[in-house]
Amino acid sequence: MLIKTVFAGFGGQGVLSMGLNLAQAAMLEGKNVTYLPSYGAEVRGGTANCTVAVSDEEIASPVASSPDFIVAMNQPSLVRFQNQIQSGGVLFINSSLIEAEIPRGDIEIVRVPANSIAEELGSPKSANMVMLGAFTKKSNLVSVSSVIEELKSTLKKKQKLIAINQKALMIGYDLV
Amino acid sequence: MNGNSAIGEAAIRAGCQCYFGYPITPQNELTEYMATHLSRRKGCSFIQAESEIAAINMVYGASLAGSRAMTSSSSPGISLKQEGISYLAACELPAVIINMSRGGPGLGSISASQSDYFQATRGGGHGDYRTIVLAPSSGQELADLTHRAFDLADKYLVPVIVLGDAMLGQMMEPIEFKHEAPDELPVRSNALRGAKGRPSRIIKTFTSKPAELEEINWSLFRRYQLIKKEETAYEAFMVEDARLVVVAFGIAARIAKGAIKNARSNGLRVGMLRPITLWPFPSQKLKDLSKKTKDFLVFEMNMGQMIEDVQLALEGKGAVYFYGRPGGVIPTPTEVSRVISRHYYQKGLKSAK
Amino acid sequence: MRKVYTRPRSLKRVPFHYCPGCGHSIVHRVMTELIDEMHLQDRIIGIPPPGCSVFAYHYFDVDMAESAHGRGAAVATGIKRAYPEVMVFTYQGDGDLAAIGTAETIHAANRGERITAIFINNAVYGMTGGQMAPTTLSEQVTTTTPYGRDVNLEGYPVKMSEMVALVRGAVYIERTAVNSPANIRKTKKAIRKALQSQIDGLGFSLVEILSPCPTNWKMTPLESWQWIDKEMTKEFPLGVIKDITGKTDAD
Numbered sequence A: 001m002l003i004k005t006v007f008a009g010f011g012g013q014g015v016l017s018m019g020l021n022l023a024q025a026a027m028l029e030g031k032n033v034t035y036l037p038s039y040g041a042e043v044r045g046g047t048a049n050c051t052v053a054v055s056d057e058e059i060a061s062p063v064a065s066s067p068d069f070i071v072a073m074n075q076p077s078l079v080r081f082q083n084q085i086q087s088g089g090v091l092f093i094n095s096s097l098i099e100a101e102i103p104r105g106d107i108e109i110v111r112v113p114a115n116s117i118a119e120e121l122g123s124p125k126s127a128n129m130v131m132l133g134a135f136t137k138k139s140n141l142v143s144v145s146s147v148i149e150e151l152k153s154t155l156k157k158k159q160k161l162i163a164i165n166q167k168a169l170m171i172g173y174d175l176v
Numbered sequence B: 001m002n003g004n005s006a007i008g009e010a011a012i013r014a015g016c017q018c019y020f021g022y023p024i025t026p027q028n029e030l031t032e033y034m035a036t037h038l039s040r041r042k043g044c045s046f047i048q049a050e051s052e053i054a055a056i057n058m059v060y061g062a063s064l065a066g067s068r069a070m071t072s073s074s075s076p077g078i079s080l081k082q083e084g085i086s087y088l089a090a091c092e093l094p095a096v097i098i099n100m101s102r103g104g105p106g107l108g109s110i111s112a113s114q115s116d117y118f119q120a121t122r123g124g125g126h127g128d129y130r131t132i133v134l135a136p137s138s139g140q141e142l143a144d145l146t147h148r149a150f151d152l153a154d155k156y157l158v159p160v161i162v163l164g165d166a167m168l169g170q171m172m173e174p175i176e177f178k179h180e181a182p183d184e185l186p187v188r189s190n191a192l193r194g195a196k197g198r199p200s201r202i203i204k205t206f207t208s209k210p211a212e213l214e215e216i217n218w219s220l221f222r223r224y225q226l227i228k229k230e231e232t233a234y235e236a237f238m239v240e241d242a243r244l245v246v247v248a249f250g251i252a253a254r255i256a257k258g259a260i261k262n263a264r265s266n267g268l269r270v271g272m273l274r275p276i277t278l279w280p281f282p283s284q285k286l287k288d289l290s291k292k293t294k295d296f297l298v299f300e301m302n303m304g305q306m307i308e309d310v311q312l313a314l315e316g317k318g319a320v321y322f323y324g325r326p327g328g329v330i331p332t333p334t335e336v337s338r339v340i341s342r343h344y345y346q347k348g349l350k351s352a353k
Numbered sequence C: 001m002r003k004v005y006t007r008p009r010s011l012k013r014v015p016f017h018y019c020p021g022c023g024h025s026i027v028h029r030v031m032t033e034l035i036d037e038m039h040l041q042d043r044i045i046g047i048p049p050p051g052c053s054v055f056a057y058h059y060f061d062v063d064m065a066e067s068a069h070g071r072g073a074a075v076a077t078g079i080k081r082a083y084p085e086v087m088v089f090t091y092q093g094d095g096d097l098a099a100i101g102t103a104e105t106i107h108a109a110n111r112g113e114r115i116t117a118i119f120i121n122n123a124v125y126g127m128t129g130g131q132m133a134p135t136t137l138s139e140q141v142t143t144t145t146p147y148g149r150d151v152n153l154e155g156y157p158v159k160m161s162e163m164v165a166l167v168r169g170a171v172y173i174e175r176t177a178v179n180s181p182a183n184i185r186k187t188k189k190a191i192r193k194a195l196q197s198q199i200d201g202l203g204f205s206l207v208e209i210l211s212p213c214p215t216n217w218k219m220t221p222l223e224s225w226q227w228i229d230k231e232m233t234k235e236f237p238l239g240v241i242k243d244i245t246g247k248t249d250a251d
Ligand SMILES: Cc1ncc(C[n+]2csc(CCOP(=O)(O)OP(=O)(O)O)c2C)c(N)n1
Pocket: B022, B023, B024, B025, B052, B076, B077, B080, B107, C049, C050, C051, C052, C053, C068, C069, C092, C093, C094, C095, C096, C097, C120, C122, C124, C125, C126, C127, C128, C133
């Protein structure tokens, strides 16, 4: 099975690290993975996105023209990507920053108030982790323990950060 | 680790001692990797040069002194390196040149393209020379072929080009490094390190005698013939029973492979030949394939460059079709699948015996 | 009602792609004001570089053409020699003008080409993501000097304006900054003088502008304005470096 996910949002919302986290967790589980970030002048405008492909087989193209999952962390990303998602796919919306109605009936929509939850937690920057938690549960691509393990190895010795991120992740995970 | 960084790590593990580069997207992570990991290594040197012309000439100097040296850039910067590559070839100096190519001509775009095939395989510089050109199609191959590039350069005393692209450079996938960095490398026999205990040595290209230059060219030619014989590399995928063979390299081959798997699942007998060395080109393999397969579809992310090598190799013994997307547009496997089945049915290959 | 502030006519009605707090947008504004005031809109050609300002042709409503990295001065020379009636300016970054384009710049100046170089010194390669520039300060951390610029390995910050000033054909060279209203006004005055020297057919002119790059300096716009005052001007003092135009100030 080949599953492609696009994470998109403002630069600084941590969308690239969400994707990276997923990709590394999948690598940890021995799957075939590609991670492709947006880059260059595209990034100047302040938006960022990345595509993660996870598969049991060799991956032909790391680009997703019709992704299975889309995680939209802000309004412009939603506008840009909502029509690309595959029929039957799942659209994850950061409902703290996105209010729009989605005119498509053929996809499933998961709304996660990622920013409000993160703020309640006292760490607004971990909104991406809340979302990643919800994504991990719903998408079932990798186990949450792999995501946590990966988090620990990227943050290395920053115990406090690990604790906050892990907490945010689990809240998101338990949400769906 | 993304593809660009993987090249850096592989180079260090291959014993690269000198890296000279100049920033250009989409290969900056490689220059930055070397700034972080090579610059402070013992006996190693990293310089961000003032231009690509300076960088390739620094490589020339480091190679003169017997060092394993590398530079990297992307298309517009590679154009500027051509003069230096010509001198490296003429002086029989090993060097590794990485091109993470982008869309052209001119400044073009920074997304993945294969429009530098001619530049790489024909030699954009002046003179009757060749460079080995390796074309990786995955993160793992970026690492493996970078290592191989250093070995080939030293073995044959030629500059070697690794022709990647923007996507391979930015993409991250699992990579296994198979070598540890060597503690010490043997000193190359033609290195200039001062005439201590031996007569002084001259490395030069200029001669006032045409006959002498002819001899130099003959000797290069003989070496190139040897490389053709010994080092041609390719991947043949599901070609045994194929009625249509797709010929593609680098990232395009990877996309084609996905398309071929689709086609196979629909019962189409399609295979692929992927040149790993673009020069020397696997002409003999193509000729052999043409004994069984008569239809070839060349797929490139340009408007038809490698197709000329395919046509030359087949010598008219097969029909050659083309599909290409220029300018940094990345085709999808589904798109290529459609092209494959269109040709397959139009040429009546479904019912062919 | 009296209009006191408006968009210059030669500045197109397009949003800038520059990061918030970027000096490029300020210099664009100043340049286009001058083009209007000096009535140059229909007789000036601009040569923007590869760099963050590569899209300058989307903003200046005058004839513009791209050049290869660093070759601006040579391209401008060609235009000016082919069609001397027109005014020509290059708009170049520090990587563009002071690294890869050093030779073109020095030699255009030495020939006394009647062209004007607008030289944006932001101490980094902005476009490519914050690598060391020739003008990067000693100890400054960039993506290719992760341990700080070490002058023993990477050399010293290049003072291009002072170098060009040594060349006989250069007639007007000034270094300014765009980190305060007063400095922005001085920048405008300097560019006006440079353009005037070209109109008068005197020779090569160059204005170096210390310009904030909050993104790659990893600072807020305000911090980057302060950093120019505190750090950059120490290495790159502001003021007229060379003036053999024989003119006194116009205002
Ligand atoms: C021959 C060549 N080499 C490298 C590049 C990549 N490149 C584009 S802009 C640039 C330099 C940008 O820095 P600077 O001139 O300081 O302008 P800034 O973006 O900081 O305004 C480089 C190296 C190129 N376009 N062409």
